[in-house]
Amino acid sequence: MTPDVILAGFGEILTLERLAIAFLGCFAGTFFGVLPGLGPVTAIAVLFPITTYLDPVSGILMLAAVYYGGMYGGSTTAILLNIPGEVSSLPAALEGYPLTKRGRAGAALATAAVSSFVAGVVGTIGVMIIGPTIARVALAFGPPEQFGLILFALTAISGLVAGSLVKGLAMAVLGILLSIVGYDAISGAQVMTFGSWTLAQGFSVVPVMIGLFGIGEILKTLVQRNADVVVAPVGSLLPTREERRAAVGPTARGTLQGFFLGLIPGMLPSITSFLNYSWERRRAERRGDSQFGKGAIQGIAGPEAANNGAAMGGFVPLFSLGIPTGPSMALILAALLVYGLVPGPMLFTQEAEFTAGVLASFLIANVILLVLNLPLVGLWAKIARVPFSIMGPIVIVCCLVGSLLERNSMFDVGVCAAFGFIALLLDRAKLPLAPLVMGFILGPSFQETMRQSFTMSPTFFVERPIFIAFALAAAATVAFAVVRAVRTARMQRASRDGALVRH
Amino acid sequence: MTRLSALARSPEMWAYALLSAAALIALANGLLLIVQAAGSGPESAAGWFVGLAGFVLLGLVALAVRQDRRFVAESVVTSIAQVIVAEEEAAGRDVGERFQTELPPVPPREAARALLITGAFVVAWMVLLPWIGFGLATALFCAAYIVVVAKRKWWVGAIAGVAIGGALALLFSIVGVLVPTGALWYLIA
Structure with missing residues (x-):
């Protein structure tokens, strides 16, 4: 990407209208992010339909702003309110809460914001540097290579996100099946339509996503007891000199770890941020005088940087290969498709100006979040206390309307509602949603590239070295998951036997 | 059995x-x-x-x-989290006080009631939408939800319902998002 293309990108973004859109996106994203139980994916799912009324650059700008805002909102509530929830919010609970108790919540929030900002900016530059290189390599990819890549992406996310690879893969296959309902792209045959005209159109991405991540999340919150939300005083926003010095190293390490891990499908920002926390913890222990567990600012700075670094890293495979690394990226891919853009190497070559505009918009969104959100911390804390009984129905209605807008079909509204309930059922049964979404988004190209590869040569899988490399990587993921499963089973059996012996 | x-x-x-x-x-x-x-x-x-x-x-x-x-399968994150929680507890710090992986569920009967009613209201919203329009359907949906599911007083539901329905309808008309306005009014007119 040449400097003049990047400058042109900035020129396109720095208009009053686009800045206003970025501002609105940051605000709306943070708004959803601070609500207990909702996160960046829900924020994108709910607001996505509205962005389709904008031009592509403004639409992606808004979605990126919503995404960052959602993540920022999540860490704000994690530090300030100590709302329990996912395992990945353990670092914020272990380190943020003691800081809050000492009246240093403001410093923790400021550190989180600055670390995220640094990671966001460095990550964007990383995308500008690495993206075009990978895109050039990907230009040489034929159907077999694409097929291998998708196969790897699906196994990686199934093995990493879920505890059980088998369950992850089952969800991925279900996603593929859902995506191919309707007319077959190659032969025109009707697949799983039962002669229905409505089903022949297939399931649209928008209502399925909004159902899974919008309505599903609301229903999940509905069947849980409300958390007691106690807002702690924020205190001074300025970190002390020691706190600032302590945060520099973890921010730098977190940014790099997050960005590079984030390139791998399945390495969701929440996972990388958690891994970074455990690494920083080990590092501090090795060096002695670890403050971890007692409110270490390193435990805020590192994971926050890793989180945003991974969020940026995920854009590299999305823009250069057309492969999302997780549900948020899958939603952005869906948005690109709605705007008529095909994610893949062309984004860095033929559509370079568009991509430069989008990357510039990431930088702008990061700056806006930094200057806008810290002064508004008090407001966010108040919004987090808005009772669920008011927020629940608003989000449900926004989801239903969103699913109606794309094709103006009541079938889509029904699909959205049904998938909300399905998401709740799958969550209760501990079946992961991320592989389902990946399978659903990548399903059509998985099928096409697989069939094209077999048409090109029935023995393509031993002839194409890049395909073989991807297949080996997928096999390695499977082997890793199998070894982990065997070890977990053995440990659980041992502890069960131990308990029996004691009785 | x-x-x-x-x-x-x-x-x-x-x-x-x-x-x-x-x-x-x-x-x-x-x-x-x-x-x-x-x-x-x-x-x-x-x-x-x-x-x-x-x-x-x-x-x-x-x-x-x-x-x-x-056996119970564990994700990579859960396995690492268990080690960290064990370390914290060994150091004499109570993690449970600060962190729970899952919020306690509401009693099954209550959960089933809330889900069933929400589902019924969503279906009602879908049926009414083309007839009475977005603003009114949403106001009714929110009011009913707040009174029946969230068990607030009826006037809280009424005020919140009208406010939310009105605000969302206004917002969509400003942004230029076209939502159903209600066929019934045209039929009456």
Whole structure:
């Protein structure tokens, strides 16, 4: 990407209208992010339909702003309110809460914001540097290579996100099946339509996503007891000199770890941020005088940087290969498709100006979040206390309307509602949603590239070295998951036997 | 009998049943497509793909059921989290006070009631929307939800419902998003 293309990108973004859109996106994203139980994916799912009324650059700008805002909102509530929830919010609970108790919540929030900002900016530059290189390599990819890549992406996310690879893969296959309902792209045959005209159109991405991540999340919150939300005083926003010095190293390490891990499908920002926390913890222990567990600012700075670094890293495979690394990226891919853009190497070559505009918009969104959100911390804390009984129905209605807008079909509204309930059922049964979404988004190209590869040569899988490399990587993921499963089973059996012996 | 009723209440059973149903539908549809295309050509290839996907899904469900009976699978993050929590507790700090992985669930009967009513209200919203329009349908939905599901006083529901319905309808009209305005009013007019 040449400097003049990047400058042109900035020129396109720095208009009053686009800045206003970025501002609105940051605000709306943070708004959803601070609500207990909702996160960046829900924020994108709910607001996505509205962005389709904008031009592509403004639409992606808004979605990126919503995404960052959602993540920022999540860490704000994690530090300030100590709302329990996912395992990945353990670092914020272990380190943020003691800081809050000492009246240093403001410093923790400021550190989180600055670390995220640094990671966001460095990550964007990383995308500008690495993206075009990978895109050039990907230009040489034929159907077999694409097929291998998708196969790897699906196994990686199934093995990493879920505890059980088998369950992850089952969800991925279900996603593929859902995506191919309707007319077959190659032969025109009707697949799983039962002669229905409505089903022949297939399931649209928008209502399925909004159902899974919008309505599903609301229903999940509905069947849980409300958390007691106690807002702690924020205190001074300025970190002390020691706190600032302590945060520099973890921010730098977190940014790099997050960005590079984030390139791998399945390495969701929440996972990388958690891994970074455990690494920083080990590092501090090795060096002695670890403050971890007692409110270490390193435990805020590192994971926050890793989180945003991974969020940026995920854009590299999305823009250069057309492969999302997780549900948020899958939603952005869906948005690109709605705007008529095909994610893949062309984004860095033929559509370079568009991509430069989008990357510039990431930088702008990061700056806006930094200057806008810290002064508004008090407001966010108040919004987090808005009772669920008011927020629940608003989000449900926004989801239903969103699913109606794309094709103006009541079938889509029904699909959205049904998938909300399905998401709740799958969550209760501990079946992961991320592989389902990946399978659903990548399903059509998985099928096409697989069939094209077999048409090109029935023995393509031993002839194409890049395909073989991807297949080996997928096999390695499977082997890793199998070894982990065997070890977990053995440990659980041992502890069960131990308990029996004691009785 | 008790085992059967326990199975009927388990979400795993329902989820696996859903997956198996999808797998069987795919398998049957795949076979049908292959037979219709007399086993050759692109239509048959489509059939093979769908049928195979259904077969693989069925196999994965069987494996998942078998795995569930033998051990509880843990994600990488959960495994690391367990080590960290154990360290914290060894250091004499109470993690449970600060962190719970899951919020306690509401009693099953209450949860079922809330879900059923929410589902019914969503269906009612869908049915009413084309007739009475977005603003009014949303106001009714929110008011009913706040009074019945969230168990607030009726006037709180009424005020909040009107405010939310009005605000969302106004917001959409400003942004230029077209929502149904209600066929009933045109019929009356």
